[in-house]
Amino acid sequence: MRHKLSAIAVASALFAAQAHAAPVDLSSWTVDGNGNWTLAGDNNSVFQSLNSPPTVFHNGENSQGKSLSGSITVETTADNDFIGFVLGYTQGDIDGNDDTDFILIDWKQGDQSGWEEGMSISRVTGPIQAGGTDVTADTWTHTGNVELLDRANNLGDTGWEDNTTYKFDLNFTSSYISVYVDDVLELYVTGSFSDGAFGFYNFSQEDVRYAGITEDVAPPPSEVPLPAALPLLLSGVGALGFFGRKKRKAA
Numbered sequence: 001m002r003h004k005l006s007a008i009a010v011a012s013a014l015f016a017a018q019a020h021a022a023p024v025d026l027s028s029w030t031v032d033g034n035g036n037w038t039l040a041g042d043n044n045s046v047f048q049s050l051n052s053p054p055t056v057f058h059n060g061e062n063s064q065g066k067s068l069s070g071s072i073t074v075e076t077t078a079d080n081d082f083i084g085f086v087l088g089y090t091q092g093d094i095d096g097n098d099d100t101d102f103i104l105i106d107w108k109q110g111d112q113s114g115w116e117e118g119m120s121i122s123r124v125t126g127p128i129q130a131g132g133t134d135v136t137a138d139t140w141t142h143t144g145n146v147e148l149l150d151r152a153n154n155l156g157d158t159g160w161e162d163n164t165t166y167k168f169d170l171n172f173t174s175s176y177i178s179v180y181v182d183d184v185l186e187l188y189v190t191g192s193f194s195d196g197a198f199g200f201y202n203f204s205q206e207d208v209r210y211a212g213i214t215e216d217v218a219p220p221p222s223e224v225p226l227p228a229a230l231p232l233l234l235s236g237v238g239a240l241g242f243f244g245r246k247k248r249k250a251a
Contacts, residue, residue, distance in 0.1 A: 021069060021214035024059075032056040033094050033129070035202055045211030048202045051079060054128050054139050057210075058089050058199025064174050067218040068198055073165040076207035080110035080117075082139070083160065083208050085179075087172045088196035096127030096145070101194040104139070104146065105170075105179060105187065106201060109159035114141050117159035119152035121177070121187050139203055152179075152186035171218040172198060178224050185225060 027043040035055025038047045046057055072083060084106035086093075093100045107119040113135035126145030128138055138144035151157070160166065169180040174195070179187040200210045 021216040024213040024215055029057055030060045030091060032091055045209055047209045049206055051204055051206045054094055054203045056086055056199045056201055058197040060197050062195045063198040064172055064195045065218055067171045067216045069169045070213035071165050071167050071211050073209045074160060074162055075209055077162045079205055081204035082106045082108050083205055084201040086199045086201050088194040089199050090196050094129050101125050102196055103177060107160055118157045119155040119186060121149045121189060123147045123149055149189055154184060155181060155186055173218050176221050
């Protein structure tokens with residue numbers, strides 16, 4: 001069922017979540033795959049420096065029922081590939097555990113070899129390492145073990161920009177997943193989702209930083225506006241500078 005909320009209710013829910021969110025210490029998180037993930041001295045940001053096959057940096061704990069926030073920045077003008085997140089992840093899922101079933105949220109900067117720029121959400125039920133950075137890998141083409149569920153509402157055909165910091169907010173529950181970028185609802189999917197870790201994801205994209213990670217309790221579905229409710233959100237909180245959208249990168 002789709003829920004429409006008033007602008008005041010939406011704004012109140014989002015501001016309340018920000019007020020109670022607790023910072024996350026990344027020092028206990030785990031690397032999967034061949035990426036080079038380097039923690040900052042304050043343990044509040046991590047930098048992935050390699051152009052590598054799929055790699056994940058995750059919290060190693062069941063994360064359903066959580067709301068996770070932070071920022072992501074590609075700190076280079078080189079390359080145009082995938083950045084993103086995993087939900088419901090288990091160590092070894094890159095190579096395909098017997099019960100692999102996690103959610104992949106990825107964002108590609110440019111069109112290339114069978115996949116278009118933009119943000120999408122997929123369900124992964126098998127190994128994703130095969131092929132390395134090969135453009136025929138399941139995680140590149142979103143086929144085989146990677147089932148495309150949806151593309152983002154606004155960023156579905158828009159790539160990320162170089163040296164630009166994006167704010168993200170994700171809600172992960174057993175029945176819904178929502179993703180905001182710069183306070184704009186980009187993805188909302190419902191279903192039955194497996195529990196598991198939250199993590200950062202890179203594929204063939206170097207020099208990416210995730211920072212300022214916080215977590216809180218995810219709101220119930222009735223407090224998450226769907227795209228149809230966005231005009232109400234804009235009219236109610238636009239004057240506060242609550243909404244921002246990145247421009248499409250020039251060709």
